[in-house]
Amino acid sequence: MLSIVNESETKVFQQELLTVKIYPTLQQMGNEAAKEVADRICKLLEEKAEINMIFAAAPSQNEFLNHLIHDKRIDWTRINAFHMDEYIGIHPDAPQSFGHFLRIRIFDKVPFKKVNYLNGRAESLEEECKRYANLLTKYPVDIVCLGIGENGHIAFNDPDVADFNDPKLVKIVKLDPICRQQQVNEKCFERLDLVPKEALTLTIPALLKAEWMFCIVPFKNKAHAVYRATYGEISEKCPASILRRKEKSSLYLDAESAEQINL
Numbered sequence: 474m475l476s477i478v479n480e481s482e483t484k485v486f487q488q489e490l491l492t493v494k495i496y497p498t499l500q501q502m503g504n505e506a507a508k509e510v511a512d513r514i515c516k517l518l519e520e521k522a523e524i525n526m527i528f529a530a531a532p533s534q535n536e537f538l539n540h541l542i543h544d545k546r547i548d549w550t551r552i553n554a555f556h557m558d559e560y561i562g563i564h565p566d567a568p569q570s571f572g573h574f575l576r577i578r579i580f581d582k583v584p585f586k587k588v589n590y591l592n593g594r595a596e597s598l599e600e601e602c603k604r605y606a607n608l609l610t611k612y613p614v615d616i617v618c619l620g621i622g623e624n625g626h627i628a629f630n631d632p633d634v635a636d637f638n639d640p641k642l643v644k645i646v647k648l649d650p651i652c653r654q655q656q657v658n659e660k661c662f663e664r665l666d667l668v669p670k671e672a673l674t675l676t677i678p679a680l681l682k683a684e685w686m687f688c689i690v691p692f693k694n695k696a697h698a699v700y701r702a703t704y705g706e707i708s709e710k711c712p713a714s715i716l717r718r719k720e721k722s723s724l725y726l727d728a729e730s731a732e733q734i735n736l
Contacts, residue, residue, distance in 0.1 A: 503536025
């Protein structure tokens, strides 16, 4: 059922189990998403000694992360952090590394209890998947902060490799051409041939194990993926569509990413 609520200039509606929030500007979207994530962190820390969070690495997350690290209410020393995907073969200090992206924007900015990195250069990638899956089992995830790719992916679960019933928590995947070209379009790589063809990713079931999911998706290039995720068929053809079946999930949009949504 679609119900629309106007909160000043913010538009809020429910699409199945997913709460969708549209803000006039990127700045408002990032600020409000960070505030709501911080609110949830604080409430969870009232109930638990520590919590576990997964973060996405992408330019779409910059505004949100910048606001989140400046929220003085958060006791970061009681939070274990994970990231959700990493290119295979990339050096951990390379600017394009997702671990590096998060390290300079949040992991080194605040005093986490522990940060757990995926190693895309591990001697045995299968063993690395098992190692990280074991960590996710040992530290059940409370909050995931994610985005949506131009092809509708969440983490690196592109349509060709996405599986809503994946038996694995972490796996090796081949990246599709749309996903790789997005990395060039967003200035992460100079040319398509420089973008790695494979990556390690948390699977969709691994992400859905989190109690709370906060999906932050600004920018015009995401508008069609947002439309498909919100109104299209719920299937692996648009992996992000699974958010509509996830309780306690929210989607944060700016005017550009929401331009195909007619309210």
